[in-house]
Amino acid sequence: MARKKAAMSTAERLKKKKECEKRRRERLKKDPEKLKALQEKKHKIYLKAKVTGKVKLVADFNERQKRQKRKEWRQATKKYRNKKKEEEEMQAYLQENLQNVCDSERVNQEGNENIPCTSTYSERERVSTQKKKGRKQIRRNKTKSYRQIKKLEAVNSALMKKYHKYKKRYQRLLKGKEKTPTLTPNTKVKKNLRGRKVPDDVRRKLVFAEVITKELESKFDSIKKSEREKQIFTKVISGRILKKYRMLTHTKHFLPLKLHLANKRRSHELIYERQKKASIEFMKRKVSDFLEHEGNSTLCPGKKDVVSRNGKQQQKRYLNNTLKNLHAKFLQAENFRISYSSFCRYKPSWIVPRKVHERDTCLCAKHENMKLLVQKLHFLEIIKERNIDDFLKALTCEKTSEECLARRCPLCTNKHITFTEKEFDFDEQTNVKQWCHKKEKVLSNKTKQMITIQKTTKEEISCTVGELIQMLENRIVPFMEHILNIKHQLEVMRNLKTHLDDSQLVMHVDFSENYACKYASETQSVHFGASKEQITLHTGVMYTAGGIKESFCTLSKSLRHDPYAIAAHLTPILDKYLKQFPTVSRIHFLSDSPSTQYRNKTMYALISYYIPKTFLQIDSITWNYSEAGHGKGAPDGVGAVLKRTADRNVAEGIDISDIDTLVASLGEHISGVHVQVVLEESIKDVELVMEDVEIMSFPGSMKVHQLKWSRNSCKVHFRKLSCFICHTDICSHYHMGVLTTSTMTKDPVHLTDFKIGDWVLVTYDGKQYPGEIIGILQHAIEVTVMYPTIGRKYRWPVHKDQHTYGLSDIVKKIDSPTPSGSRAAFFVFKDLMSQMTLCVMFNLTILVHLNFYLFSNNYGKVN
Structure with a gap:
């Protein structure tokens, strides 16, 4: 029976594996081709890791990680240099000993002398090894000492805190014990007259004065909670005689000084005087105006978001912050003081804090993602700030200005994130929730084909603590720019509304949610089916000089919300108000900034061509966009009032089945909103007018917040932010670029301009092709076209492509092509x-x- 091999230990197995790896590397070094292939493979792995983010560049590190990496580099360089130095010393030593050995052998051979060849290499090696061990032990001891010092410093700090706490507690204890006992009036007089001889009548008067003082103190203590009795009591005590003989200071022990100052402003009759109502109304109005500001509360657009008090309905507003923080902000903004309880008491009833069951569906993605990041880092105790407001205060001045948000303020431009003293591991795994956009392919119900849609979901992202901090640092500058845009647009538009003259008019417009028609009582098939008609509502508020405000709404059966529909909705409104205010020549529009509605190249063309052509009274137009995600305003309230009124009428038994019944119902119950119908043909008429207009795009449209057109220049000037300080077309603050509108219309095409043999550019199925005219008909031409290839070259197709094109399909006339290449198989058009x-x-x-x-x-x- 064969003997079993003894099982290897873990150390032996690792040693054997290490030796095998060493032999494999030696074999690779001898074969250059395999070595090169291995190096290329490693390089590809490195590049892939670099692209996926597993390997980070030093430029992507934050300051703390950079310092740590540089420290590692210094240590590695020092270690490498020491190793090289030791190798050089060893080589020099070996060479010297080798020379001595050779000399001794040569002497032995020549002189036949048996002189032993001694070497001190082993001794030197032993000394060097001892030195290394000693230095290693010293380093180990130093590291241990540093750790002990850090621990002792922490313990010492905790002990010092306890020491100061108990010391202060002891001092308070002693202070309480040292309080003098309450003395009776007789004892006080005896103490004051000790060692003095005073007549008895004088002594009795002194005792009487002490008794009166004692009585007044006890009376004041008993009426501290009654404001009415307190006021009357202070009127009795604080009079002209006490002031004349300078005795008011003797009442400070039981009567606060502020009550004396208050009595100076009141009459001296012993009656209770209420606080003036005018001041209370003034405070209420100030608090209400502050809380209704768009930066402090958000208007609810829903028709059900309403608060009723004393038969009066108000559209609900949600507070954007806690009342504590808003009270602190109010005190900084106003010159007078108000208590927190009074601030809460004067809060209007329709401005309410958000409740748990009230879901907010119009939040800004940038704000939400930043809030989730800050909350996660605060939860991990990496930063002290709990919310976005505290985070911004830590990076800016006490009163945040636009210079601070733009990182141009000399006082706060160098402020960075301050981490807590808690030690944390950069490589520790964690997770954070973020709103993410994803593209998915789904089957379309209409076309029955796969289409790509974008979905927004709240996902939990797994990352390290270092990556989380880096994510926050990368978003600071874009987020502060986002806040700057919000504050600037709100402030500029508010100043514009309050400083309008007779030649200016402001129109704040927005689409409301489509209204679904209803019956007072419905059958099941109507209620759950598709029988209900939907109506588009385009709402707005008009502002003119003198504080005049008027609300309006245009309704349409067409469910289009594109630029042509916007122009059709604005046309009757502009016609009404321009006739009502004939001195108006400048119009300022304000809207939100969706790229499918108000902020796109088609809208630019409508602003610069259609509106000026339709209304010759207008000499200047500015269109101002709010920051993305922050476009709620007065038009949303107008839409909510209209839809809520319509629903109330339905509940009372009125059927609203189409646009005519809706207009009739609103006209009967609402007088403060101008309602007008826009026909579908009006939208088509706008499209027909713009058919011959060349629509040019502007690069960087998503950053545009204002565009300005004037009849003098016939140009559209784009600005990064709204500006009404610069009266010239080119803004010196936020200018981005210009589009010329004088050449926007296409030149008309006539058949007389063409002949057989000319070359033209034609449109077929949305694409453009160059071709040669081979025939001219009564209202069309026959063209044989070329096909495009790589590099803007064209070739004739294998089978001749000949087709008849109408005048609307002809783009323009072009020069004949020139051959490209030696075989002249490809052609180039210089015009294209x-x-x-x-x-x-x-x-x-x-x-x-x-x-x-x-x-x-x-x-x-x-x-």
Whole structure:
């Protein structure tokens, strides 16, 4: 029976594996091709890890990680240099000993002398080893000492806190014991007259004065809770005679000084005087105006979001912060003081804090993601700030200005995140919730084809603590810019509304949620089916000089919310108010900033071409956009009032089945909102007018917050933020670019401009093709077209592509093509090539020739 091999220990197994790896590396070093292949494989793995983010560059580290990495580099460099130095010393020592050995052997051979060849290498090696062990022990001891010092410092700090706490407690205890006992009036007089001879009548008067003082103190203590009795009591005590003989200071032991000061402003009759109602109303109005500001509360757009008090209905507003924080903000903004209890008491009833069951569905994604990050880091005790407001205060001045948010303030531009003293591991795994956008492919119910849609979900992202901190640092500057845009747009538009003149008009517009028609009583098929008609509501508020405000709403059967529909909805409203205010020549529009509605190239063309052409009274237009996610305003309240009124009428038994019954119902019950119907044909008319207008895009539209058009320049000027200080078209603060509108209309096409043999650019199925005219008909032309290839070149198709095109399909007339290449199989049109395309083609040509050259050289070397 064969003997079993003894099982290897873990150390032996690791040692054997290490030796095998060493032999494998030696074999690889001898084979250059395998070594090169291995290095390329490692390099590819490194590049992949770099792309996926597993390997981070030093540039992506925060300051703390950079300092740690530099420290590791210094230690590694020092270790490498010491190792090199030791190797050089060892080589020099071996060479010296080798020379001595050779000399001694040569002497032995020549002189036949048996002189032993001694060497001190072993002794030197032993000394060097001892030195290394000693230095290692010293380093170990130093590290241990540093750790002990840190621990002792922490213990010492805790003990010092306890020492100061108990010391203060002891001092308070002593202070309480040292209080003098309450003395009777007789004892006080005896103590004051000790060692003095005073007549008895004088002594009796002194005792009487002490007794009266004692009586007044006891009376005041008994009426401290009654405001009425307290006021009358102070009127009795604080009079002109006490002031004349300078005895008011003797009442300070039982009567506060502020009551004396209050009595100076009151009459001296012994009656209770209430606080003036005017001051209370003033305080209520100030608190109400402050809380109704868009930065402190948000208007609810829903028709059910209403508060009723004493038969009066008000649209509900939700507080954006706690009442404690808003009270502190109010005290900083106003010159007078008000207590927290009075601030809460004067809060209007329709401004309420958010409740748990009230779901907010219009939050800003940037704010929510930043809030979740700050809350997570505070939970991990890495930062002290609990919310976004505290976080911004830590990075800016006490009164945050636009300079602070733009990181241009000299006082706070160098402020950074302050971490707590708690030690934490950068590589520790954690998770944070974030709102993420994802693209998914789904089957369309209409086309029955796969389409790509974008879904927003709240996901839990797994990352390290270091990555979480880096994520926060990367978002600070964009988030502060986001806050700056919000504050600037709100402040600028508020100042504009309060400083309007007779030539200006402001219109704040927005689409409300479509209204679904209802019956007072419905059958099951109507209630659950698709029989209900929906109506589009485009709401707004108009502001003019003198504080005049008017609300309006346009309704339409068309459910389109695109720019052409917006222009159709605005046309009757502008027609009404421009006739009502004939001196108005400048209009300022305010809206939110969705790219599918108000902020796109089609809307730019409508502002600069359609509106000025329709209304010759207008000389200047500005369109101002609120920051994305923060577009709630007065138009939402108008829509809520209209839909709530319509629903109340339905509940009272009125059927609202179409747009006509809705308009009739609103006109009967609402007089403060101008309601008008927009037909579907009006939207088509706008499209027809804009059919011959060349719509040009503007790069960077998502950053535009104001565009300005004037009839003098016929140009659209784009600005990063709204500005009404600069009266010129080009803003010196926020200018972004210009679009020229004088050449926006297309030149009309006529058949007389063409003949057989000309080349034209035609449109087919949404794409453009160049072709040669081979026939001219009565209202069309026959063209044979070319197909595009790579590099903006064109070729004739295998089978001739000949088709008849109408005048609307002809884009423009172009020059004849020039052959490209030796075989003339491809053609180039100079009219269809921009300078950028030529540069790209030139670069591609160079790359092709360079690749061909490298391939030829390598092929020659291989052969």
